[in-house]
Amino acid sequence: MFYRLAGVHHTRYQTARGLWPIPADRWQVLFLLLLALLAPFFLSNLYLGSYILPWLIWSAAALSLTLLMGTAGQLHFGFAAVMAIGAYSSIHLVRLGVPFELALLGAGLTAAVVGSLFGMAALRVKGLYLVMATLAMQYLVDWVIINVPAISGGAQATLRTPDVSFLFLPIDTLAARYYLALGWVVLVTLFFLNVKRTSFGRALVAIRDKDFAAAVIGVDPFRTKLAAFFTSSFMGGVTGAILAFAFYRAVTPEQFSFNVSIQLVAMVLVGGLGSAIGGFLGAGFVLLVPIFLTNMVTWLAAIGWIAVSANLIAHVPLMIYGALIIGFLLFEPLGLAKIYDNIRKYFLVWPFRHSRS
Amino acid sequence: MKEAATGEPILVCREVSRWFGGLHALKKVSVTIDRGEIFGLVGPNGSGKTTLVNAITGFYPPQEGAITFEGRPINGLKPHRIARQGVARTFQNVALFRGMSVLDNILMGRHIFMNPNPLASLFYWWWAQAEEIAHRRKVEEVIDLLQLESVRDEHVDVIPLGLQKRVELARALCAEPRLLVLDEPMAGMNQEEKEYMVRFILDAQEALGLTVLIIEHHMDVVTAICGRILVLNNGAQIAQGPAREAIADPQVVEAYIGKARHAA
Numbered sequence: 001m002f003y004r005l006a007g008v009h010h011t012r013y014q015t016a017r018g019l020w021p022i023p024a025d026r027w028q029v030l031f032l033l034l035l036a037l038l039a040p041f042f043l044s045n046l047y048l049g050s051y052i053l054p055w056l057i058w059s060a061a062a063l064s065l066t067l068l069m070g071t072a073g074q075l076h077f078g079f080a081a082v083m084a085i086g087a088y089s090s091i092h093l094v095r096l097g098v099p100f101e102l103a104l105l106g107a108g109l110t111a112a113v114v115g116s117l118f119g120m121a122a123l124r125v126k127g128l129y130l131v132m133a134t135l136a137m138q139y140l141v142d143w144v145i146i147n148v149p150a151i152s153g154g155a156q157a158t159l160r161t162p163d164v165s166f167l168f169l170p171i172d173t174l175a176a177r178y179y180l181a182l183g184w185v186v187l188v189t190l191f192f193l194n195v196k197r198t199s200f201g202r203a204l205v206a207i208r209d210k211d212f213a214a215a216v217i218g219v220d221p222f223r224t225k226l227a228a229f230f231t232s233s234f235m236g237g238v239t240g241a242i243l244a245f246a247f248y249r250a251v252t253p254e255q256f257s258f259n260v261s262i263q264l265v266a267m268v269l270v271g272g273l274g275s276a277i278g279g280f281l282g283a284g285f286v287l288l289v290p291i292f293l294t295n296m297v298t299w300l301a302a303i304g305w306i307a308v309s310a311n312l313i314a315h316v317p318l319m320i321y322g323a324l325i326i327g328f329l330l331f332e333p334l335g336l337a338k339i340y341d342n343i344r345k346y347f348l349v350w351p352f353r354h355s356r357s
Numbered sequence: 358m359k360e361a362a363t364g365e366p367i368l369v370c371r372e373v374s375r376w377f378g379g380l381h382a383l384k385k386v387s388v389t390i391d392r393g394e395i396f397g398l399v400g401p402n403g404s405g406k407t408t409l410v411n412a413i414t415g416f417y418p419p420q421e422g423a424i425t426f427e428g429r430p431i432n433g434l435k436p437h438r439i440a441r442q443g444v445a446r447t448f449q450n451v452a453l454f455r456g457m458s459v460l461d462n463i464l465m466g467r468h469i470f471m472n473p474n475p476l477a478s479l480f481y482w483w484w485a486q487a488e489e490i491a492h493r494r495k496v497e498e499v500i501d502l503l504q505l506e507s508v509r510d511e512h513v514d515v516i517p518l519g520l521q522k523r524v525e526l527a528r529a530l531c532a533e534p535r536l537l538v539l540d541e542p543m544a545g546m547n548q549e550e551k552e553y554m555v556r557f558i559l560d561a562q563e564a565l566g567l568t569v570l571i572i573e574h575h576m577d578v579v580t581a582i583c584g585r586i587l588v589l590n591n592g593a594q595i596a597q598g599p600a601r602e603a604i605a606d607p608q609v610v611e612a613y614i615g616k617a618r619h620a621a
Contacts, residue, residue, distance in 0.1 A: 218532065
C-alpha cells in the first residue's frame with residue numbers, strides 16, 4: 001500500500017528523528033499545507049471566514065491546552081481565562097500604541113505570568129484538586145475582567161479591536177486575517193511536534209507518567225511543571241489575541257466564559273490527549289459537527305423526511321452531538337487521533353492485520 | 358568475583374535513622390561503601406533495605422544521622438539534586454515512563470546533561486538538534502552494551518519484564534553515575550534472565566568503573582557478585598562484612614529461618 005516502512009532506511013540520527021519519517025506522511029503534510037495556503041483562492045468567504053478560520057484558531061488553542069493536559073498531564077479547566085487575558089492585554093497594548101507584533105508577545109507573556117501563578121497551585125495538588133484550582137482561576141479572571149472597567153470597558157461593554165498591521169502588512173481583509181491565523185497555527189504545530197522529540201517534552205512526559213522516577217534521574221518537578229504552565233499559557237494567550245484580532249474583532253467577557261473552557265477540554269479529549277493531529281480533529285469536531293448536524297436536521301425536516309417541531313429542531317443536533325462524543329470515546333477512549341493512528345497502522349502492516357496496539 | 362575496590366570511601370552513612378509515624382524503619386544504620394565495589398544490601402521483607410536506599414536517594418531524608426557522597430553531605434537534598442551529584446538508581450517494581458518508547462526512556466537518562474528549554478524546542482533545527490544527536494550517540498553506546506538494539510523503537514510497555522528491567526538499567530547508566538543503586542534488579546525474573554542481568558551488571562561495572570549498591574534476595578547472586586554486604590533486620594544492622602561470612606552469621610540465619618531450637 002502507499003504507507004510503507006519497508007525501504008525506509010535511516011543512515012543518520014537526524015532523519016530517524018525527523019517529524020515525518022514515512023514519505024507518504026511528508027507528502028500528505030505538504031499537500032495539506034498547500035491546500036491551506038491556497039484556501040482563500042478557492043473557498044468562498046463564508047466558508048473561509050466562518051468555518052476554516054475559527055477552526056484553525058481553535059486548533060491552536062487546543063494544541064496549547066493539550067501540551068499541558070496531554071503531554072504534561074496537568075488538568076486545566078480554566079483555559080478560556082488564559083485566552084481572555086491574552087485577548088484583553090493585546091487590545092490594550094495596541095491601544096497604548098505598542099506595535100501589534102510586540103502586543104502579541106506581551107499578550108502571551110501576561111497570560112503566561114498569570115497562568116503560572118495559578119499553576120503554582122499545581123505544584124502541590126493533583127487531579128480533581130487541580131481542576132478546582134484552575135476553575136478558581138476561570139471565575140477569578142472572569143470576575144476581574146467584568147468588574148474592572150479599565151479592562152473590559154464596563155460590565156456590558158464590547159471592545160473593538162483596533163486596525164493593525166503585521167510585519168507591515170495590514171490585517172484588514174479576510175485573507176490577511178486568515179493568513180495570520182494560519183501562520184500562528186503552523187508555528188504552534190511545529191513547536192508542539194518539536195517539543196515531543198526534545199528533552200523538554202520528554203521531561204514533561206516523565207513528570208506525567210512517574211514523577212518519582214523523573215526526579216531520580218534529575219528532573220526538577222517544580223521547574224518542569226511551572227515551565228509546562230508557562231509555555232502552555234503563553235501559547236494560549238497569543239491564541240486568545242489572534243482570536244480577538246483575526247476572528248471576533250470585538251471582545252466581550254462572554255466569549256471566554258466557563259463554557260468555552262469546557263469546550264476546549266472537550267476538544268482535547270475528543271481529539272486525543274497529547275497529540276498534534278488530535279488538536280485539529282478535536283477542534284474540528286467540537287466546532288463543526290454541531291453546525292453540520294443542525295444543517296442536516298433542518299434539511300431533513302425541510303424535505304419532509306423527519307417530522308420535528310421548530311422547538312425540537314434546536315435540540316436534536318445537540319442530542320446527536322452528545323451521543324456522538326460518548327460513542328467515539330467508547331469506541332476509542334484515546335480519541336480521534338487514535339482512530340486515525342489505527343487506520344494508518346492498518347495500512348502500514350497491510351496485508352497483515354496485527355495493527356491494533 | 359569482580360573486585361576493583363580501592364578502599365577509598367564514596368558513600369558514607371553515619372547512624373542513619375528514619376521513622377514513619379510510630380514505625381522505626383531505620384535504626385542508626387552506619388555503612389561505608391568504597392569506590393569500585395559491589396556492595397550488597399540484604400534482609401527479610403520489611404527490614405528497611407528500600408528505606409535506606411530511599412534515604413540515600415533523597416525520597417525519605419533521614420531524621421537523624423548523616424549521609425555523605427564523595428565527601429559532600431547529601432541528606433536533605435531533593436532527589437533531583439542528588440541525581441545530579443552522580444547517584445542513579447532503579448526501582449523494585451519497574452518505574453519506566455509508559456508513554457514513551459524504549460529509546461526515549463533511555464534518552465531520559467541523559468536529562469541531567471541536557472538543556473530542557475521550550476525555546477530550544479521551538480528553534481529545534483538550530484538549537485536542540487545538535488544536542489539531541491550528541492546524546493543519542495551516548496545512548497547508543499549503552500544500548501550496545503546492554504544489547505537492546507532490537508527493542509529500541511518499541512513502546513516500553515509491550516516488552517517483557519526482563520527487558521523492561523534492562524531498559525531501566527540502561528536509563529540509569531546513561532546518567533553516567535558514580536554510584537549506581539539497584540533495588541532488586543532480578544525480582545520476578547527467571548534463571549536465564551537473572552544470569553543475563555548479572556552479566557550486564559558486571560559488564561557495566563567494569564566498563565564504566567561504577568560503584569554498585571544492590572538490594573537482592575537471590576543469595577546465589579549476592580554471594581557471586583558482592584564483595585561486602587550489609588544485613589538488615591527490623592531496621593537495624595545485624596551483620597556486615599564479606600558476603601559469605603555475613604550470610605553465615607548466626608543472627609542472619611535466625612532472622613531468615615528462625616532459631617535452631619524452635620525447629621521441630
